[in-house]
Amino acid sequence: MGNADELFYSEPLHIVRGEDVWLYDAEGKKYLDVYNNVAHVGHSNPHVVEAITRQAKALNTSTRYLHENIVDLAEKITELMPGELEVCYFVCSGSEANDLALQIARAYTKKQGCLVSENAYHGNTTAVFQMSPDDCVPEKRQDWVQTLPSPKKYQQTEQIELNCLKDLSLAMDKFDEIGIGTAAVIFDSIFSSDGIFLPPPDYLKTIYGAVRQSGGLAIADEVQSGLGRIGSHMWGFSHDGVVPDIVTLGKPMGNGYPIAAVVTTRKIAQVFDQEYGYFNTFGGNPVACAAALAVLETMKTDHLMQNAETPGLYFHQELIELAEKYDLISEVRGKGLFLGVELIDPIGKEPATKKTAEIVNLLSKNGILVGITGPDSNVIKMRPPMTFNKRHVDRAVENLDEILSSLF
């Protein structure tokens, strides 16, 4: 197999079974999953499995034929969207969604440039790789992509507007210099690969406003921050009270069944639809839609957005207590069930990259699965299934506490 990307953990895990927030390896060892957002409503959720099975038994074909599932799903998703975001395109992956969002933005604006945050990750197609500085190093970057500083820069600033507008205009000027203009700005609303940041107040509002004034569109990548993950809101962008022109959804939509979506306004969709064609063989197929409908239903009946808020807040507070106990933890960031624990060496004030890897590997040995993110790989990424509860929080935090106390 292609070995371009790595397995997790220094001792890779052979996972054979999943149930709710638990994963089991081939030896029967049990792991608390504090990482995999794809299993949004819990691993092997029986309601989702049943929906997939029932529909796969009946029919799985393309959207060249009418089917109620895709209509139901489009209605349910657009009902959850603010403003005029009422047209859906269904695709297979977040990469396909972000790639299509770029195509739509370019078709609508007749411009080419795309602004991204400095360590963004939006996927892996030829175009979206360019929009992902987390993977695409500057030497490989094409001139239709410019980066904006991570929100970290503005965290401590009084004059956010002034500062970020200056950075923005520098970036947009570069597009104008080469005559391509700004088609769009795209942000993951929780800036996951930048190190997990809720944008500072009015940050999105300010950027969206200025980009629109230059004729560009605002794209919100909700692949990670969406579907209730942050607890207080269904979508990450809502936290800053903005309404994007295009929203992309992915990973958790089908609880692992490959489905993703692009949502936009009628006005924008009409321009794209007139000038281009878009058909996706698997996108919006009846089984994919059945899975996504079951996820939305489960979220509603089990109050999972509210659940992300309460145990999420408790998780946050418990981690802040750990931060007070250990100098190594410089900051706890994020919201709901999407939290980041940044580790900075208290003496040298350098990112504690090695220690982060060490801790994450020890946690895995203790049966607690978390990830690593941020440009310096020094942020522990915690983003469990939405069914995570207070007892799970305790187990994760106690383990982290134990490891930190044994190490330092």
Add this chain to the structure above:
Amino acid sequence: MGNADELFYSEPLHIVRGEDVWLYDAEGKKYLDVYNNVAHVGHSNPHVVEAITRQAKALNTSTRYLHENIVDLAEKITELMPGELEVCYFVCSGSEANDLALQIARAYTKKQGCLVSENAYHGNTTAVFQMSPDDCVPEKRQDWVQTLPSPKKYQQTEQIELNCLKDLSLAMDKFDEIGIGTAAVIFDSIFSSDGIFLPPPDYLKTIYGAVRQSGGLAIADEVQSGLGRIGSHMWGFSHDGVVPDIVTLGKPMGNGYPIAAVVTTRKIAQVFDQEYGYFNTFGGNPVACAAALAVLETMKTDHLMQNAETPGLYFHQELIELAEKYDLISEVRGKGLFLGVELIDPIGKEPATKKTAEIVNLLSKNGILVGITGPDSNVIKMRPPMTFNKRHVDRAVENLDEILSSLF
């Protein structure tokens, strides 16, 4: 929903159930499916549904953890490949596969240009749209794509080599003029959107050879022609006795479950893996692999490749008989269970585009589902599930005969 692409048939169908080669609409009307290759081993194949259900109940997570399904599948696929094609990357769709194939070819060759046939379709990402003149009109085409004539041009030629090498070198010269060189040539091995052509003898051999001499790679898009579809061979390219550098698989792999793959050599994969990273959240997940394994198993136990050959040949012969009866049919092309019936107005010698649409819509009303392809939309596309048999052929041909005789 985005209305960029159309529903099939002037009276769109509301299909609610599928079984083997049959589709049923909401009123219970039964249709013989002579079109959907995605349902490779038959609609709602119980063996595939069972494999999906069993694995979805147990576990569906990403390839960051070890899992036997992806290893099994990679082994089974590479066993079916000739030469040194022994490394697999798993993705979600044919578009993602062809996009990744382009990325791999560019990383390996350090060149950028891509040659495609003049009415090719390879998918819908930003990059692959460019490689799809069937959708991407010349005014929208970027200079890293050049087209080669469809094999039609060389069908009647004695000196294929001489002619196609001339066309090829003209196209490659354009890449050299702008200093980007030729990274790859990519062909759908049955030239479906060009109108369904088996390449004339030695055509692929000649093109592959010359492209390689210029430092480029040969990519075979087997999304449509692969997995035994042409009956005599597992892969379309094998019909011309060539071995590509990169092969892409898609649509039929998971019988509708979104899975696709890129297969290449160790030497090429190593260069890509060292210089780039590639991770695909849903690609190669245990459920997708279970579906694909069940498809390969069913093909073997039910001898479906052989089945494509025998009823395919019978289908071909029956269609040729119709061609002798009706002047409107200018040619019957293709192989196995991938056949094209070209309609040319016998008087004006113009492509019978309107009549093709009329016939296809009448067939649909009669309960026979076929498609349309070719640059002039005058080729009836027949590409049924691989379980299609002689009785199904009779039913399709009798209906077509009836419609042709009533019309003309």
